[in-house]
Amino acid sequence: MKSVLTLAVLVVAISRGFCDIPNVYEFCNALMSGERTSCDRATCQGRPGKRGAEGPRGLRGPKGEIGPIGSTEEFEVKIRQLSDAIKVISSTMLSTKIFNLCAMGMKSRAIPDSAISVSSEWIPEYHGRHGRLDETTNASYGVWHSRSNNGEWFQVDFGVPKSVSGVITQGRPTCCNQWVKTYKVLIGNSTDQLQPITENVRDKIFTGNTRDGKEKVTNIFPAPVTGRYIRIYPQTWNRHAVMRLEFIRGECFHLY
Structure with a gap:
């Protein structure tokens, strides 16, 4: 066989x-x-066999042409541009880290809706609970919008006395060119004992927003203040008193 x-x-x-x-x-x-x-x-022809060993490398290709020779001035300009770009990136990253560390909870909602009260609202969709920094228009009109412009206020109850060193404000996020231009801040441990933040023995008037709803304006107090309740009183506004806010921890006073 x-x-x-x-x-x-x-x-x-x-x-x-x-x-x-x-x-x-x-x-x-x-x-x-x-x-x-x-x-x-x-x-x-039968089935293909195993792949053989890799062959020798080919010859090196021709060297490319030499580019134009730059001047010292051009080199210095590029160095400055790179340095400026690094500063912008570093500043943005640092600002984000500082904000995440120092924000008291309006944007993150660590401050609950129940802790926010206002003098009035235009309609329920404009309630103070929507007056949070970077609030969007998904479930509301994305801003606190007072009914009138006379003696209106926005208040937060921290639950216990806390140190506060500043406020960040925004205007209305979409239409209408509405924002608060100046405001006062009062703070205290009860709503009938609120005291204004002062400077040079006068109630301090803080400069708020100046151009659009995306702009964020940070105001740091002359010194950190402590209280359970903090209240914002708009003084002047563009078209109507509307606000979105965040409060800055007192411990972050020297970071701004």
């Missing part, structure tokens, strides 16, 4: 001339059927 198999292999190999040696499947096929195929590489 072994000699028969050997003979069959020789017959198939000879009949295929210089074609590849048949694999087991092709050999058995030929042996059982007696079929002979022409020496066509497409029909008699």
Whole structure:
């Protein structure tokens, strides 16, 4: 039997001339059927073998042309531009970290809706709970909007006396060019004992927003103040008294 198999292999190999040696499947096929195929590489080539070793690397390509030689002044300009870009990026990252550390909870909602009260609202969608920094218009009109402009106020109850060193304000986020231009801040441990923040023995008037609803204006108090309740009284405004706010922790006084 072994000699028969050997003979069959020789017959198939000879009949295929210089074609590849048949694999087991092709050999058995030929042996059982007696079929002979022409020496066509497409029909008699076996399965591909393993990939060979990687050949030698080709020659190195030609060197590129030398670019124009810059001047010392141009180099210095590029250095300044790079330095300015690094400063902007560093400042932005630092500002974000400081804000996340120092914000008291209006934007993050650590201050709950129940802690916010206002003198009035235009309609419920303009309630004080929407007067949070960066509030959007998904579930409301995204801002506190008072009913009138006479003696209106925005108040937060921190629950316990806390140190506060400043306020960040924004105007209305979408239409109408509405924002508060100046305001007063009062603070105390009860709503009937609120005291204004003063400077040079006078109630301090803080400068608020000046141009649009996206602008954020930070005002730092002359010194940190402590109280459970803080109240904002708009003094002047553009078209109507509307606000979005955040309060800054007293511990962050020296970071701004």
